[in-house]
Amino acid sequence: MPKTNLYRDVHMGQRARMFALAVELGAADMAEPGAAAEQSARCLAMTRELREHADHEDTFIHQLLRERAPEAADALDAEHVRLDAAFVALDDRARALPGTSPEALPEAQHALYLALNEVISAYLAHLHAEETVAMPALWQYASESELAAVYSAFKASRTPEQALGDLRGMLPALPPATRTAIMRGALGAAPAGRADGLLADIAGTLGPDQRRRLYDDLGVPEVAASR
Missing domain, CATH: 1.20.120.520 (nmb1532 protein domain like)
Known part of the structure:
Protein backbone atom coordinates (compact mmCIF):
# COMPACT_ATOMS: atom_id res chain seq x y z
CA MET A 1 0.00 0.00 0.00
CA ALA A 153 -7.69 16.74 9.72
CA PHE A 154 -6.69 19.06 6.88
CA LYS A 155 -9.51 17.79 4.66
CA ALA A 156 -12.02 18.23 7.48
CA SER A 157 -10.91 21.86 7.91
CA ARG A 158 -11.81 22.78 4.31
CA THR A 159 -15.18 24.16 3.28
CA PRO A 160 -16.82 22.56 0.22
CA GLU A 161 -15.76 25.58 -1.85
CA GLN A 162 -12.16 25.34 -0.64
CA ALA A 163 -12.05 21.60 -1.26
CA LEU A 164 -13.29 22.17 -4.81
CA GLY A 165 -10.62 24.80 -5.34
CA ASP A 166 -8.00 22.37 -4.06
CA LEU A 167 -9.06 19.77 -6.63
CA ARG A 168 -9.22 22.27 -9.47
CA GLY A 169 -5.73 23.51 -8.69
CA MET A 170 -4.17 20.09 -8.28
CA LEU A 171 -5.74 17.52 -10.61
CA PRO A 172 -4.65 18.92 -14.00
CA ALA A 173 -0.99 18.52 -12.94
CA LEU A 174 -1.25 14.89 -11.82
CA PRO A 175 -0.76 11.65 -13.77
CA PRO A 176 -3.95 9.87 -14.86
CA ALA A 177 -3.96 7.07 -12.27
CA THR A 178 -3.45 9.48 -9.37
CA ARG A 179 -6.02 11.90 -10.74
CA THR A 180 -8.59 9.12 -11.08
CA ALA A 181 -7.98 7.77 -7.58
CA ILE A 182 -8.41 11.21 -6.01
CA MET A 183 -11.49 11.93 -8.10
CA ARG A 184 -13.04 8.57 -7.25
CA GLY A 185 -12.63 9.35 -3.55
CA ALA A 186 -14.09 12.84 -3.96
CA LEU A 187 -17.10 11.51 -5.86
CA GLY A 188 -17.68 8.86 -3.23
CA ALA A 189 -17.71 11.51 -0.51
CA ALA A 190 -19.93 13.95 -2.43
CA PRO A 191 -23.45 14.62 -1.08
CA ALA A 192 -26.29 12.82 -2.79
CA GLY A 193 -27.02 14.30 -6.19
CA ARG A 194 -23.80 16.33 -6.32
CA ALA A 195 -21.40 13.82 -7.86
CA ASP A 196 -22.25 14.58 -11.50
CA GLY A 197 -21.89 18.32 -10.94
CA LEU A 198 -18.58 17.85 -9.17
CA LEU A 199 -17.21 15.71 -11.97
CA ALA A 200 -18.34 18.19 -14.63
CA ASP A 201 -16.77 21.06 -12.72
CA ILE A 202 -13.42 19.30 -12.38
CA ALA A 203 -13.55 18.13 -16.00
CA GLY A 204 -13.71 21.77 -17.04
CA THR A 205 -10.18 22.30 -15.69
CA LEU A 206 -8.70 19.45 -17.75
CA GLY A 207 -7.45 19.31 -21.31
CA PRO A 208 -9.44 17.20 -23.79
CA ASP A 209 -7.15 14.17 -23.52
CA GLN A 210 -7.04 14.38 -19.74
CA ARG A 211 -10.82 14.69 -19.57
CA ARG A 212 -11.40 11.74 -21.89
CA ARG A 213 -9.00 9.59 -19.89
CA LEU A 214 -10.68 10.51 -16.60
CA TYR A 215 -14.13 9.55 -17.89
CA ASP A 216 -12.75 6.31 -19.30
CA ASP A 217 -10.97 5.40 -16.05
CA LEU A 218 -14.06 6.19 -13.99
CA GLY A 219 -16.29 4.29 -16.41
CA VAL A 220 -18.61 7.28 -16.73
CA PRO A 221 -20.01 8.43 -20.10
CA GLU A 222 -18.80 11.95 -20.77
CA VAL A 223 -22.20 13.19 -21.87
CA ALA A 224 -23.80 11.97 -18.63
CA ALA A 225 -21.08 13.45 -16.45
CA SER A 226 -21.36 16.91 -17.99
CA ARG A 227 -25.08 17.42 -17.44
Missing part, protein backbone atom coordinates in the same frame (compact mmCIF):
# COMPACT_ATOMS: atom_id res chain seq x y z
CA PRO A 2 1.45 3.43 -0.91
CA LYS A 3 2.66 5.59 1.95
CA THR A 4 0.73 8.75 2.73
CA ASN A 5 2.56 11.64 1.07
CA LEU A 6 1.47 14.95 2.54
CA TYR A 7 3.25 17.12 -0.03
CA ARG A 8 3.48 15.51 -3.46
CA ASP A 9 0.16 16.13 -5.19
CA VAL A 10 -0.50 19.67 -4.01
CA HIS A 11 3.08 20.64 -4.82
CA MET A 12 2.70 19.36 -8.38
CA GLY A 13 -0.28 21.64 -8.84
CA GLN A 14 1.61 24.59 -7.41
CA ARG A 15 4.55 24.04 -9.73
CA ALA A 16 2.28 23.90 -12.78
CA ARG A 17 0.53 27.15 -11.88
CA MET A 18 3.75 29.00 -11.06
CA PHE A 19 5.39 27.94 -14.33
CA ALA A 20 2.29 28.93 -16.33
CA LEU A 21 2.13 32.33 -14.63
CA ALA A 22 5.80 33.02 -15.40
CA VAL A 23 5.34 32.20 -19.08
CA GLU A 24 2.13 34.20 -19.40
CA LEU A 25 3.47 37.23 -17.52
CA GLY A 26 6.58 37.30 -19.69
CA ALA A 27 4.51 37.16 -22.89
CA ALA A 28 1.70 39.51 -21.81
CA ASP A 29 0.91 42.52 -24.03
CA MET A 30 0.84 45.38 -21.56
CA ALA A 31 -0.55 47.70 -24.23
CA GLU A 32 -3.88 45.91 -23.90
CA PRO A 33 -6.36 47.70 -21.57
CA GLY A 34 -6.37 46.14 -18.13
CA ALA A 35 -3.38 43.87 -18.81
CA ALA A 36 -1.18 45.42 -16.13
CA ALA A 37 -3.92 45.18 -13.52
CA GLU A 38 -4.64 41.58 -14.49
CA GLN A 39 -1.02 40.46 -14.23
CA SER A 40 -0.59 42.36 -10.97
CA ALA A 41 -3.64 40.62 -9.51
CA ARG A 42 -2.41 37.21 -10.63
CA CYS A 43 0.97 37.68 -8.97
CA LEU A 44 -0.62 38.89 -5.74
CA ALA A 45 -3.03 35.95 -5.80
CA MET A 46 -0.10 33.57 -6.19
CA THR A 47 1.82 34.90 -3.17
CA ARG A 48 -1.41 34.89 -1.15
CA GLU A 49 -1.99 31.24 -2.07
CA LEU A 50 1.58 30.27 -1.19
CA ARG A 51 1.38 32.01 2.18
CA GLU A 52 -1.92 30.29 2.96
CA HIS A 53 -0.42 26.97 1.94
CA ALA A 54 2.52 27.53 4.31
CA ASP A 55 0.05 28.29 7.12
CA HIS A 56 -1.79 25.03 6.40
CA GLU A 57 1.44 23.05 6.50
CA ASP A 58 2.47 24.70 9.75
CA THR A 59 -0.91 23.95 11.32
CA PHE A 60 -1.38 20.37 10.15
CA ILE A 61 2.06 18.94 9.33
CA HIS A 62 4.97 20.79 10.85
CA GLN A 63 3.93 20.50 14.47
CA LEU A 64 4.33 16.74 14.11
CA LEU A 65 7.59 17.27 12.23
CA ARG A 66 8.97 19.48 15.03
CA GLU A 67 8.10 16.83 17.59
CA ARG A 68 9.64 13.91 15.69
CA ALA A 69 12.38 15.46 13.52
CA PRO A 70 13.29 18.92 14.84
CA GLU A 71 16.35 19.29 12.58
CA ALA A 72 14.18 18.86 9.50
CA ALA A 73 11.71 21.41 10.89
CA ASP A 74 14.56 23.87 11.49
CA ALA A 75 15.65 23.51 7.86
CA LEU A 76 12.16 24.39 6.68
CA ASP A 77 12.02 27.41 9.00
CA ALA A 78 15.22 28.72 7.41
CA GLU A 79 13.64 28.35 3.97
CA HIS A 80 10.67 30.44 5.10
CA VAL A 81 12.91 33.43 5.84
CA ARG A 82 14.17 33.53 2.25
CA LEU A 83 10.70 32.92 0.89
CA ASP A 84 9.14 35.75 2.89
CA ALA A 85 11.66 38.25 1.49
CA ALA A 86 10.98 37.09 -2.06
CA PHE A 87 7.21 37.33 -1.53
CA VAL A 88 7.48 40.91 -0.27
CA ALA A 89 9.62 41.98 -3.23
CA LEU A 90 7.17 40.43 -5.69
CA ASP A 91 4.15 41.98 -3.98
CA ASP A 92 5.74 45.45 -4.05
CA ARG A 93 6.43 45.27 -7.78
CA ALA A 94 3.01 43.77 -8.53
CA ARG A 95 1.18 46.56 -6.68
CA ALA A 96 3.22 49.22 -8.51
CA LEU A 97 2.67 47.81 -12.01
CA PRO A 98 -0.85 49.15 -12.78
CA GLY A 99 0.23 52.72 -11.99
CA THR A 100 3.33 52.63 -14.17
CA SER A 101 3.56 55.08 -17.08
CA PRO A 102 3.29 53.56 -20.58
CA GLU A 103 6.89 54.36 -21.44
CA ALA A 104 8.17 52.68 -18.27
CA LEU A 105 5.83 49.70 -18.48
CA PRO A 106 8.06 47.34 -20.50
CA GLU A 107 10.87 47.56 -17.95
CA ALA A 108 8.42 47.30 -15.05
CA GLN A 109 6.89 44.19 -16.63
CA HIS A 110 10.28 42.55 -16.95
CA ALA A 111 11.24 43.53 -13.40
CA LEU A 112 8.04 41.90 -12.15
CA TYR A 113 8.83 38.84 -14.28
CA LEU A 114 12.26 38.59 -12.65
CA ALA A 115 10.76 39.01 -9.18
CA LEU A 116 8.25 36.25 -9.90
CA ASN A 117 11.02 33.95 -11.05
CA GLU A 118 12.99 34.72 -7.89
CA VAL A 119 9.95 33.56 -5.90
CA ILE A 120 9.71 30.45 -8.06
CA SER A 121 13.41 29.70 -7.57
CA ALA A 122 13.16 30.05 -3.79
CA TYR A 123 9.90 28.14 -3.64
CA LEU A 124 11.19 25.23 -5.71
CA ALA A 125 14.07 24.83 -3.24
CA HIS A 126 11.54 24.88 -0.40
CA LEU A 127 9.38 22.22 -2.06
CA HIS A 128 12.45 20.09 -2.66
CA ALA A 129 13.37 20.29 1.02
CA GLU A 130 9.87 19.31 2.09
CA GLU A 131 9.71 16.39 -0.32
CA THR A 132 13.24 15.02 0.14
CA VAL A 133 13.96 15.90 3.78
CA ALA A 134 10.73 16.50 5.70
CA MET A 135 8.58 13.77 4.18
CA PRO A 136 11.21 11.01 4.57
CA ALA A 137 11.70 12.13 8.17
CA LEU A 138 7.99 11.82 8.81
CA TRP A 139 7.93 8.38 7.20
CA GLN A 140 10.77 7.35 9.51
CA TYR A 141 9.53 8.82 12.78
CA ALA A 142 5.72 8.94 12.48
CA SER A 143 3.31 6.08 11.92
CA GLU A 144 1.14 5.70 8.86
CA SER A 145 -1.95 6.20 11.01
CA GLU A 146 -0.55 9.51 12.29
CA LEU A 147 0.13 10.72 8.75
CA ALA A 148 -3.33 9.66 7.62
CA ALA A 149 -4.81 11.53 10.59
CA VAL A 150 -2.93 14.69 9.57
CA TYR A 151 -4.34 14.45 6.06
CA SER A 152 -7.85 13.77 7.35
Whole structure:
Protein backbone atom coordinates (compact mmCIF):
# COMPACT_ATOMS: atom_id res chain seq x y z
CA MET A 1 0.00 0.00 0.00
CA PRO A 2 1.45 3.43 -0.91
CA LYS A 3 2.66 5.59 1.95
CA THR A 4 0.73 8.75 2.73
CA ASN A 5 2.56 11.64 1.07
CA LEU A 6 1.47 14.95 2.54
CA TYR A 7 3.25 17.12 -0.03
CA ARG A 8 3.48 15.51 -3.46
CA ASP A 9 0.16 16.13 -5.19
CA VAL A 10 -0.50 19.67 -4.01
CA HIS A 11 3.08 20.64 -4.82
CA MET A 12 2.70 19.36 -8.38
CA GLY A 13 -0.28 21.64 -8.84
CA GLN A 14 1.61 24.59 -7.41
CA ARG A 15 4.55 24.04 -9.73
CA ALA A 16 2.28 23.90 -12.78
CA ARG A 17 0.53 27.15 -11.88
CA MET A 18 3.75 29.00 -11.06
CA PHE A 19 5.39 27.94 -14.33
CA ALA A 20 2.29 28.93 -16.33
CA LEU A 21 2.13 32.33 -14.63
CA ALA A 22 5.80 33.02 -15.40
CA VAL A 23 5.34 32.20 -19.08
CA GLU A 24 2.13 34.20 -19.40
CA LEU A 25 3.47 37.23 -17.52
CA GLY A 26 6.58 37.30 -19.69
CA ALA A 27 4.51 37.16 -22.89
CA ALA A 28 1.70 39.51 -21.81
CA ASP A 29 0.91 42.52 -24.03
CA MET A 30 0.84 45.38 -21.56
CA ALA A 31 -0.55 47.70 -24.23
CA GLU A 32 -3.88 45.91 -23.90
CA PRO A 33 -6.36 47.70 -21.57
CA GLY A 34 -6.37 46.14 -18.13
CA ALA A 35 -3.38 43.87 -18.81
CA ALA A 36 -1.18 45.42 -16.13
CA ALA A 37 -3.92 45.18 -13.52
CA GLU A 38 -4.64 41.58 -14.49
CA GLN A 39 -1.02 40.46 -14.23
CA SER A 40 -0.59 42.36 -10.97
CA ALA A 41 -3.64 40.62 -9.51
CA ARG A 42 -2.41 37.21 -10.63
CA CYS A 43 0.97 37.68 -8.97
CA LEU A 44 -0.62 38.89 -5.74
CA ALA A 45 -3.03 35.95 -5.80
CA MET A 46 -0.10 33.57 -6.19
CA THR A 47 1.82 34.90 -3.17
CA ARG A 48 -1.41 34.89 -1.15
CA GLU A 49 -1.99 31.24 -2.07
CA LEU A 50 1.58 30.27 -1.19
CA ARG A 51 1.38 32.01 2.18
CA GLU A 52 -1.92 30.29 2.96
CA HIS A 53 -0.42 26.97 1.94
CA ALA A 54 2.52 27.53 4.31
CA ASP A 55 0.05 28.29 7.12
CA HIS A 56 -1.79 25.03 6.40
CA GLU A 57 1.44 23.05 6.50
CA ASP A 58 2.47 24.70 9.75
CA THR A 59 -0.91 23.95 11.32
CA PHE A 60 -1.38 20.37 10.15
CA ILE A 61 2.06 18.94 9.33
CA HIS A 62 4.97 20.79 10.85
CA GLN A 63 3.93 20.50 14.47
CA LEU A 64 4.33 16.74 14.11
CA LEU A 65 7.59 17.27 12.23
CA ARG A 66 8.97 19.48 15.03
CA GLU A 67 8.10 16.83 17.59
CA ARG A 68 9.64 13.91 15.69
CA ALA A 69 12.38 15.46 13.52
CA PRO A 70 13.29 18.92 14.84
CA GLU A 71 16.35 19.29 12.58
CA ALA A 72 14.18 18.86 9.50
CA ALA A 73 11.71 21.41 10.89
CA ASP A 74 14.56 23.87 11.49
CA ALA A 75 15.65 23.51 7.86
CA LEU A 76 12.16 24.39 6.68
CA ASP A 77 12.02 27.41 9.00
CA ALA A 78 15.22 28.72 7.41
CA GLU A 79 13.64 28.35 3.97
CA HIS A 80 10.67 30.44 5.10
CA VAL A 81 12.91 33.43 5.84
CA ARG A 82 14.17 33.53 2.25
CA LEU A 83 10.70 32.92 0.89
CA ASP A 84 9.14 35.75 2.89
CA ALA A 85 11.66 38.25 1.49
CA ALA A 86 10.98 37.09 -2.06
CA PHE A 87 7.21 37.33 -1.53
CA VAL A 88 7.48 40.91 -0.27
CA ALA A 89 9.62 41.98 -3.23
CA LEU A 90 7.17 40.43 -5.69
CA ASP A 91 4.15 41.98 -3.98
CA ASP A 92 5.74 45.45 -4.05
CA ARG A 93 6.43 45.27 -7.78
CA ALA A 94 3.01 43.77 -8.53
CA ARG A 95 1.18 46.56 -6.68
CA ALA A 96 3.22 49.22 -8.51
CA LEU A 97 2.67 47.81 -12.01
CA PRO A 98 -0.85 49.15 -12.78
CA GLY A 99 0.23 52.72 -11.99
CA THR A 100 3.33 52.63 -14.17
CA SER A 101 3.56 55.08 -17.08
CA PRO A 102 3.29 53.56 -20.58
CA GLU A 103 6.89 54.36 -21.44
CA ALA A 104 8.17 52.68 -18.27
CA LEU A 105 5.83 49.70 -18.48
CA PRO A 106 8.06 47.34 -20.50
CA GLU A 107 10.87 47.56 -17.95
CA ALA A 108 8.42 47.30 -15.05
CA GLN A 109 6.89 44.19 -16.63
CA HIS A 110 10.28 42.55 -16.95
CA ALA A 111 11.24 43.53 -13.40
CA LEU A 112 8.04 41.90 -12.15
CA TYR A 113 8.83 38.84 -14.28
CA LEU A 114 12.26 38.59 -12.65
CA ALA A 115 10.76 39.01 -9.18
CA LEU A 116 8.25 36.25 -9.90
CA ASN A 117 11.02 33.95 -11.05
CA GLU A 118 12.99 34.72 -7.89
CA VAL A 119 9.95 33.56 -5.90
CA ILE A 120 9.71 30.45 -8.06
CA SER A 121 13.41 29.70 -7.57
CA ALA A 122 13.16 30.05 -3.79
CA TYR A 123 9.90 28.14 -3.64
CA LEU A 124 11.19 25.23 -5.71
CA ALA A 125 14.07 24.83 -3.24
CA HIS A 126 11.54 24.88 -0.40
CA LEU A 127 9.38 22.22 -2.06
CA HIS A 128 12.45 20.09 -2.66
CA ALA A 129 13.37 20.29 1.02
CA GLU A 130 9.87 19.31 2.09
CA GLU A 131 9.71 16.39 -0.32
CA THR A 132 13.24 15.02 0.14
CA VAL A 133 13.96 15.90 3.78
CA ALA A 134 10.73 16.50 5.70
CA MET A 135 8.58 13.77 4.18
CA PRO A 136 11.21 11.01 4.57
CA ALA A 137 11.70 12.13 8.17
CA LEU A 138 7.99 11.82 8.81
CA TRP A 139 7.93 8.38 7.20
CA GLN A 140 10.77 7.35 9.51
CA TYR A 141 9.53 8.82 12.78
CA ALA A 142 5.72 8.94 12.48
CA SER A 143 3.31 6.08 11.92
CA GLU A 144 1.14 5.70 8.86
CA SER A 145 -1.95 6.20 11.01
CA GLU A 146 -0.55 9.51 12.29
CA LEU A 147 0.13 10.72 8.75
CA ALA A 148 -3.33 9.66 7.62
CA ALA A 149 -4.81 11.53 10.59
CA VAL A 150 -2.93 14.69 9.57
CA TYR A 151 -4.34 14.45 6.06
CA SER A 152 -7.85 13.77 7.35
CA ALA A 153 -7.69 16.74 9.72
CA PHE A 154 -6.69 19.06 6.88
CA LYS A 155 -9.51 17.79 4.66
CA ALA A 156 -12.02 18.23 7.48
CA SER A 157 -10.91 21.86 7.91
CA ARG A 158 -11.81 22.78 4.31
CA THR A 159 -15.18 24.16 3.28
CA PRO A 160 -16.82 22.56 0.22
CA GLU A 161 -15.76 25.58 -1.85
CA GLN A 162 -12.16 25.34 -0.64
CA ALA A 163 -12.05 21.60 -1.26
CA LEU A 164 -13.29 22.17 -4.81
CA GLY A 165 -10.62 24.80 -5.34
CA ASP A 166 -8.00 22.37 -4.06
CA LEU A 167 -9.06 19.77 -6.63
CA ARG A 168 -9.22 22.27 -9.47
CA GLY A 169 -5.73 23.51 -8.69
CA MET A 170 -4.17 20.09 -8.28
CA LEU A 171 -5.74 17.52 -10.61
CA PRO A 172 -4.65 18.92 -14.00
CA ALA A 173 -0.99 18.52 -12.94
CA LEU A 174 -1.25 14.89 -11.82
CA PRO A 175 -0.76 11.65 -13.77
CA PRO A 176 -3.95 9.87 -14.86
CA ALA A 177 -3.96 7.07 -12.27
CA THR A 178 -3.45 9.48 -9.37
CA ARG A 179 -6.02 11.90 -10.74
CA THR A 180 -8.59 9.12 -11.08
CA ALA A 181 -7.98 7.77 -7.58
CA ILE A 182 -8.41 11.21 -6.01
CA MET A 183 -11.49 11.93 -8.10
CA ARG A 184 -13.04 8.57 -7.25
CA GLY A 185 -12.63 9.35 -3.55
CA ALA A 186 -14.09 12.84 -3.96
CA LEU A 187 -17.10 11.51 -5.86
CA GLY A 188 -17.68 8.86 -3.23
CA ALA A 189 -17.71 11.51 -0.51
CA ALA A 190 -19.93 13.95 -2.43
CA PRO A 191 -23.45 14.62 -1.08
CA ALA A 192 -26.29 12.82 -2.79
CA GLY A 193 -27.02 14.30 -6.19
CA ARG A 194 -23.80 16.33 -6.32
CA ALA A 195 -21.40 13.82 -7.86
CA ASP A 196 -22.25 14.58 -11.50
CA GLY A 197 -21.89 18.32 -10.94
CA LEU A 198 -18.58 17.85 -9.17
CA LEU A 199 -17.21 15.71 -11.97
CA ALA A 200 -18.34 18.19 -14.63
CA ASP A 201 -16.77 21.06 -12.72
CA ILE A 202 -13.42 19.30 -12.38
CA ALA A 203 -13.55 18.13 -16.00
CA GLY A 204 -13.71 21.77 -17.04
CA THR A 205 -10.18 22.30 -15.69
CA LEU A 206 -8.70 19.45 -17.75
CA GLY A 207 -7.45 19.31 -21.31
CA PRO A 208 -9.44 17.20 -23.79
CA ASP A 209 -7.15 14.17 -23.52
CA GLN A 210 -7.04 14.38 -19.74
CA ARG A 211 -10.82 14.69 -19.57
CA ARG A 212 -11.40 11.74 -21.89
CA ARG A 213 -9.00 9.59 -19.89
CA LEU A 214 -10.68 10.51 -16.60
CA TYR A 215 -14.13 9.55 -17.89
CA ASP A 216 -12.75 6.31 -19.30
CA ASP A 217 -10.97 5.40 -16.05
CA LEU A 218 -14.06 6.19 -13.99
CA GLY A 219 -16.29 4.29 -16.41
CA VAL A 220 -18.61 7.28 -16.73
CA PRO A 221 -20.01 8.43 -20.10
CA GLU A 222 -18.80 11.95 -20.77
CA VAL A 223 -22.20 13.19 -21.87
CA ALA A 224 -23.80 11.97 -18.63
CA ALA A 225 -21.08 13.45 -16.45
CA SER A 226 -21.36 16.91 -17.99
CA ARG A 227 -25.08 17.42 -17.44
